Amino acid sequence: MIRILALTGLLTLLLASSPAVAAADTANARGLLNALGCKGCHLLQGQGGHLAPELDRVGSHMTRERLSLMFRKPDQPAHDLTFLAEPDRASLVDFLAGLTQPAPAFSQPSPGTANESNP
Numbered sequence: 001m002i003r004i005l006a007l008t009g010l011l012t013l014l015l016a017s018s019p020a021v022a023a024a025d026t027a028n029a030r031g032l033l034n035a036l037g038c039k040g041c042h043l044l045q046g047q048g049g050h051l052a053p054e055l056d057r058v059g060s061h062m063t064r065e066r067l068s069l070m071f072r073k074p075d076q077p078a079h080d081l082t083f084l085a086e087p088d089r090a091s092l093v094d095f096l097a098g099l100t101q102p103a104p105a106f107s108q109p110s111p112g113t114a115n116e117s118n119p
């Protein structure tokens, strides 16, 4: 049920957001990652689960082609993005391929702030 609601929300998001312009692409990709529940398993920039590899540097060892293939010929249901419109899948792939280093806020935690939650 939750999944159906999430998909309904996602479809609304997709209809409202395409065609995506380049500047809006990152926001679109982030929205997709949230709407698709990727963070249920993956950690991204300090948010999400620990069941799967964190995605912060995934672009440093996976090419666009490999990422794209992974979502078109998925290894598991959670990675099946064949239902997405091609421009949205491409914006997600571009975003992930561009993740080559951790977000600055998490790469150098300053002493004394480690236990404070990020605003």
Ligand code: HEC
Pocket (backbone or CB within 6 Å): 033, 036, 037, 038, 039, 040, 041, 042, 051, 052, 053, 054, 055, 058, 067, 075, 076, 078, 079, 081, 096
């Ligand atoms: C049910 C848990 C789960 C969900 C939800 C999930 N994944 Fe994954 N993901 C995994 C697991 C486990 C792996 C490691 C094994 C593998 O490659 O399949 C993985 C691997 C990956 C990798 C390769 C990471 C690497 O460093 O090799 C990428 C990229 C990825 N997932 C993206 C996504 C995206 C994007 C979504 C949302 C559409 C998503 N995943 C949703 C469990 C999940």
